[in-house]
Amino acid sequence: MSNSVGALVGDxxxxxxxxxxxxxxxxxxxxxxxxxxxxxxxxMGTSGCGKSTLALILAGYVRADQDSVTIDGSPVxxxxxxxLMVFQETALWPWMTVQDNVIFGPLSRxxxxxxxxxxxxxxxxxxxxxxxxxxxxxxxxxGMMRRAELAQALVNSPKVMIxxxxxxGLDVMTRELxxxxxxxxxxxxxxxxxxxxxxxxxxxxxxxxxxxxxxxxGRIVEIIDIDLPRPRKISCxxxxxxxxxxxxxxxxxxAGQSEDVSE
Amino acid sequence: xxxxxxxxAEVKASNSPRSRRNSWWSISxxxxxxxxxxxxxxLAWGGAVAFELPGFAEIPGPWEVLLTFVNDFLFTKKYWQxxxxxxxxxxxxxxxxxxxxxxxxxxLGTSRLFNGLVFPVFEIMRPIPPLAWVPLSILFWPTNEAxxxxxxxxxxxxxxxxxxxxxxRSIKQEHxxxxxxxxxxxxxxxxxVMLPAVVPTIAVGMTLGIAVTxxxxxxxxxxxSDSGLGRLTWEGYVSSTPTVVVVGMISIGIAGYLSTLIVxxxxxxxxxxxxx
Numbered sequence: 001m002s003n004s005v006g007a008l009v010g011d012x013x014x015x016x017x018x019x020x021x022x023x024x025x026x027x028x029x030x031x032x033x034x035x036x037x038x039x040x041x042x043x044m045g046t047s048g049c050g051k052s053t054l055a056l057i058l059a060g061y062v063r064a065d066q067d068s069v070t071i072d073g074s075p076v077x078x079x080x081x082x083x084l085m086v087f088q089e090t091a092l093w094p095w096m097t098v099q100d101n102v103i104f105g106p107l108s109r110x111x112x113x114x115x116x117x118x119x120x121x122x123x124x125x126x127x128x129x130x131x132x133x134x135x136x137x138x139x140x141x142x143g144m145m146r147r148a149e150l151a152q153a154l155v156n157s158p159k160v161m162i163x164x165x166x167x168x169g170l171d172v173m174t175r176e177l178x179x180x181x182x183x184x185x186x187x188x189x190x191x192x193x194x195x196x197x198x199x200x201x202x203x204x205x206x207x208x209x210x211x212x213x214x215x216x217x218g219r220i221v222e223i224i225d226i227d228l229p230r231p232r233k234i235s236c237x238x239x240x241x242x243x244x245x246x247x248x249x250x251x252x253x254x255a256g257q258s259e260d261v262s263e
Numbered sequence: 264x265x266x267x268x269x270x271x272a273e274v275k276a277s278n279s280p281r282s283r284r285n286s287w288w289s290i291s292x293x294x295x296x297x298x299x300x301x302x303x304x305x306l307a308w309g310g311a312v313a314f315e316l317p318g319f320a321e322i323p324g325p326w327e328v329l330l331t332f333v334n335d336f337l338f339t340k341k342y343w344q345x346x347x348x349x350x351x352x353x354x355x356x357x358x359x360x361x362x363x364x365x366x367x368x369x370x371l372g373t374s375r376l377f378n379g380l381v382f383p384v385f386e387i388m389r390p391i392p393p394l395a396w397v398p399l400s401i402l403f404w405p406t407n408e409a410x411x412x413x414x415x416x417x418x419x420x421x422x423x424x425x426x427x428x429x430x431x432r433s434i435k436q437e438h439x440x441x442x443x444x445x446x447x448x449x450x451x452x453x454x455x456v457m458l459p460a461v462v463p464t465i466a467v468g469m470t471l472g473i474a475v476t477x478x479x480x481x482x483x484x485x486x487x488s489d490s491g492l493g494r495l496t497w498e499g500y501v502s503s504t505p506t507v508v509v510v511g512m513i514s515i516g517i518a519g520y521l522s523t524l525i526v527x528x529x530x531x532x533x534x535x536x537x538x539x
Contacts, residue, residue, distance in 0.1 A: 061440045079444040091437035095459040095536045104455070105445035136536040156445060 005037035006082070006159030006192035007072050008058060014065045014217075015053055027053040028064070029217035037072075037159075037192045040183075042207035043220075044197060044249065046257070050218030051196045052088070055164040058194060059085040071159065081105065084153040085162040088169075090145045092137040098124065098148050099133040105156040116155075123151040143174040150185070160192045167202070179205060180234070187231050200253075204245050205232060212249065214256035222252035323506040328513070331506040342495070346518065349484065349491040352408075353476050353522065356415025360472060364420050365465060368427025373457075389425070393418040393479045397486055411483045418479035419472035426471070430464025431457065463537075466530040473526045477519040492518060 015028040027050040035041040045051050056062040057069060060079035069076040071083065092101050099120055106116035124133050127147045137145055146166055153161060163182075167175045183206060186193060197203050203210050204226055212222040226245060228236050236242055305325045312324035323331075336342040370377045371385070393414050400410040438460060442452045484493030492515050499507025531537075 059440075059444065061436075061444075079440065081444055081446050084444055085440075087437045089435075089437070091435070091441045093438060093456065093459070095462065095534070096455075104442070104447070108442070108445050108447040108451060138536060 005072065007037040008035040008076075008083075008160060008192075008194065009033070009070050010054075010058075011068045011070075013054070013057060013068050015050070015057065015062070016065060026217040028057075029219055031213075031219040033211055033220050035160075035192070035194055035211075036209065038190045039208040040186050040193045040195060040206055041209055041211060042195045042197060042203045043211045043213060044200070044203045044253070045213030045218060046215060046253065047198055049213045049215050049256075051198070051213060052164055054213075054218065055085060055162050055194070055196050058160075059083050059162050061085075081109070081156045082159040083162060084156060084158040084160075085164065086146070086149050086153060086166045088165045090137065090149060092145055092149055092152065094137050097134050097136055098129060098140070101137070101148065102133075102152045102155055105152065109156075119155050120151070123155050124148075127151050141174075142170050143178055146170070146178055147181070150182070154189075154191075158191075160194060162194045162196075164196045165198065166195075168198075175202075176234075182206070183232055200246065200249060201237065204228075204242065204249065205234075205237060210249055212252040212256055221256040224248055224252065321505060323509055328506050328509045331504075332510045335507075336510055342514075345490060345492050345495050346514070349480055349493065349515075349518065350522075352412050352415055352480050352484075352491065353473075355412045356480065357419050357472060357476050359412070359416045360419035360423050360476075361465075361469070363416075364423035364468070365427055368424045369431060369457075369461070371424070371428045372431025385421075385424070389421045393475075394482050394486070397483060401487060407488060411480070411488055414483040415476045415480045418475040419468075422471045422475055423465075423468035426464045426468035427461055430461035433464075434460045462533055466533060469526050469530060470523070473522050474519070477515070477522065481515055 103116040481493035496511025
């Protein structure tokens, strides 16, 4: 039995998009990383630096120019239920109820309907959506939809959760609530996470480690350990250590921006 | 502005004649405003004829039309048969267009090979107006009825196909990706993700399709048939009885409206997840 814990390793990932009628766009160049399993790894960068491309490659929806990503030693060649992604915009199927959305995964893998519903009910209750399982996504608020998506992914017990700016577009209060919510979820389950964001505060608040990306073509230019104590509380944002970390990450971001691209 | 004045102004506004009228009119379920405007329309029409406004010399007034209708049509078998005949043609053409158009649209949107082979021909034929097909249709089909149904079919077919095709191409990638990650087979993805995703475009195709089908069937009947509401209207014209023409027009309008109601109802049932 392999020691499968969800360690994602990337080795000099390059990705160039070829769009008809336009010059090729190099999204990633020599992007290397080793994401620790059972940790909340945050990838941070400015808009357009290739973070989303990286997330899509990790999830297996997009292939890098050369196969250069492994999970627990095995190469990543396509999508799978071991790496589930939560997109920037909700991907819940609008024509299915919340419950149908969540049980889709287990049913697709051949589990019995009864078992799938049982697992789904448990998760939805935990996520505070027990009363909404027969509702359609259009009847849910933004935060609720995100929680439903988390349930939809977690019911399949993935090794790694990949979240691509999942709380973007939510209002400030909902966003903070969702951050605390996900933190608690992570601290309870120890689920390996790759969390993409462009928000500095969000990054530091959530991360065990921040991987700072340069501007396009993106690569990891700096890795910063966030040694704030867990469980994290909002109060940690007022500490001196937090301020120091903020400066460190900002400096790394700026350094990434002035990188010589013609290397 | 002091609070008192603002509150006073608010109270005043809610008691004004306008808002009182609004709230009264919205009490009952009947659309009073709609009825009122239709009544005004008939009055205007009648007035234009009675006062012999320019152009209205030959046009019959609403009362004349109503009399002709009640005396010569309402209780005749031929009139209601016309309804049946036109409806039958519309339903046949419409349903056939769905049965053939939806799979074609799906194939065009999902198979690059199929698209490459079929789409160019499809696009060349699409701009040909349905009525231009009439002579060919008459030559080709063994019965007159078949040739008319073919025309109505053509009317709806291209619209429906192009709508589905567009719908397939607009499916959010993330919807498919997620299903794939969760381990769904291709068949399952097709049934549970792609098909429901294009249902809204099927609905749009249906709404547009039913309107075009009525358009086309009336004209086709005028040209090539001896039965139906279109024919009835046409006969009124060639026999110089404009009251019959107007009876025909109003009948067609009502028939079209009823069809739209039915289609709307079907659409609403197709999409229970839509925010009402």
